[in-house]
Amino acid sequence: MQTEGGNTVSTNIVEQPAEHGVSPNSDAGFTIDETLAQAVQSGNIPGVVAMAATRDNVVYEGAYGQSGEEQSVQVSADSMFWIASMSKPITSIAAMQLLEQNKLQLDRPIGELLPELANPQVLEGFATDGRPLMRPAKGPITLRQLLTHTSGFGYAFGEAQLLKYVQKEAIPDVTTCTPNAFRLPLMFDPGERWHYGISLDWVGKVIEAASGQRLEEYFQQHIFGPLGMVDTTFAPTSERRERLMPMHARLPDGSLQPIPFELPEDPEFYLAGGGLFGTARDYLKLLQMILNEGTFNGLQILRPETVRLMAQNHIGDLQAGKMTSAMPELTQDVEFFPGMEKRWGLGYLINTEATPEGRSAGSLGWAGLANTYFWVDPARQVTGVIMTQILPFADPAMMEVFNQFEAGVYRQLDA
Template sequence: MTIVDVQAMDSLLREPVDAKEIPGVVAMAADRGGRLYEGAFGVRSLATGVPMSLDTVLWYASMTKALVATGAMQLVEQGRVALDEPIGRIIPALAAPQVLDGFDAAGKPLLRPAKRPITLRHLLTHTSGFGYDIWNASVERYMRENGVPLLVDCKLSSLGQPLAADPGEKWEYGISIDWVGQVVEALSGQSLEAYLTEHLFKPLGMNDTAFIVHPERRARRADVHQRHPDGSLETIDHEISQEPEFFMGGGGLYGTAGDYIAYIRMMLNDGRAPDGTAVLQPETVDLMGRNAIGDIEAGVLRPVLPKLANDTDFFPGMSQKWGLSFLINTADAPNGRSAGSLTWAGLANCYFWIDRTKRLGGVVMTQILPFGDPRVLRLYGAFEQQVYRRLAKAA
């Protein structure tokens, strides 16, 4: 049953498009029973002017992470891997990790053995020590000075990075879930795309979600736009490698807002697909949504590459935790989200939330760099607030 005022929600989403603050947006909200709202406004590309639509294919970027984590947790359920065993048993390249302790006077990286083994739990919670060049200056320098390819190139050597911290000691946002994708492949004997398609996408009807954008989907794909310091927007040539040496589990998927809402509904329904198929066991969904990092704080991002990301703190002043693999707000949030809800985002300003207490979730998806765009974040907050207000009125 629709609970939102469609006209009011349409107006809310259309306003920043008409003001030329964003090129286009797709937004959806859902509860356990189905979609409560869906809308698409603006254009897929400023260069072409093709209208945004509900079936527009967008780059999920790091919204990929939750999907890959779900695949890994299916294998945990099957007893194929334990959360706290050394992952070097499965991925020999991670058996003896090295920590980057800076650089000597000549610029040579200072490496030492990690204090403890990396586990799947470390990888799923971004406490493995692996970082991203976008948010860690030492990682950025190491990659640049040692010729490590960018992740979007999907070269196996892209993963050849030392740790920025010892496993288990801090939340360091990075390439951990790319390694989780390698775990899924090693245990399943399938490519990451084949595994997720069979065990997640098909059961949920996520028919437009994939790493490789085939021609029919390419015709519906939105372009990425770069926002310049003066606020103007430019269409840019941006695509994850379509001839990958590895599937980028941390951010390589493309798909539609409707596909992602199908995933959110599965999580709201305790792991069940619409036809009743168990994608995950209820206890696994519960586990994924609990704090898995103890006293460590998570979620606040301070970039070193401002062209790609802005400073971002989704819940200022609030203790934030991480599950397997979601950001968790520990108190009720101002827009109506319950404490203990799950969320994350994608680099091109795509955002989702899953409120398992109120059984409500949603996505707001654009294709704009840098991440943490204030205009998109305002829209995301207003959209969420409107959904919760309507839910309260319907109660």
């Protein structure tokens, strides 16, 4: 993937054997191993796990770097990561399971299920005395709009006006997992445009209301358990926390510094849009299920027609994927595939053209704030995931590693 605004750099690949990458294809895999090893050895990234698979087989697995307080723990396929917004596709899958059971509908006003969304308000600006200027939204919010980020909700870190509102009204950050964090206005009328935000956190509340289960319980019973995603959870145990790769900040001089990072261990609500922790190995199973149109290891998670529905464009001619930053310590301004029209399905970004790395038009993908990324290519029947823990999002060094990893996977397929 390329980002605009100069956010790409080159990673030099040196001719030396990989230390501990695993590659069924020695030629193409060797190149991927070198890319990952050199990125870690040079200090460009603190550690990385990358995996790729076809419908039936894992075709690449590599892990490089050290973690732990003393940097003494080897990064491995079982290393834990905060996957942040890579939680969103999982939440979307859960919502679609309930849609299959007729417990949810895509286009009914969601306020019928969640009264707190029955009368949404739009932020129009601020009065001269600083008071927020609000008006009623012109129409109701629907589940489809929540799933496609066209509801009007945003993130304070991605919108200056919303950040001003949050500061003025003393709204806690959504990562506090407290009910008051949801007291955000809409930035525009539902359906008017695409804007990334807390919509999927609201979908988490929708799932709980429709299923009668708390989100962790629902996910474990209906997604993680059936798929064998043994480590993915909103509430990591102490053993899993010992395997958690530390968070790092990219400093102005380009160096990396470990920083503290925690989400509440016993939250008032689970952060459906960004609260999950897990492993690359677990996430690859989810992606293989998507490749297999809803089935993995003989168990059906979704119907094939539901998987195909999720992969279709659901925002019409609206453009998706371009995001600005009001908090550069968390994310840079970023646009995946600049110059290309992007659409959004029910859970993923859709690229409408083939990419330089080899991804087919109509593929699916997304990412997490701490620089975790995935893609699913139904046409080529391949999927991949790569994870590190760096802030801000769209880190240039990690984006370049992702680009090279993805390109290497396609070279391996073509070999």
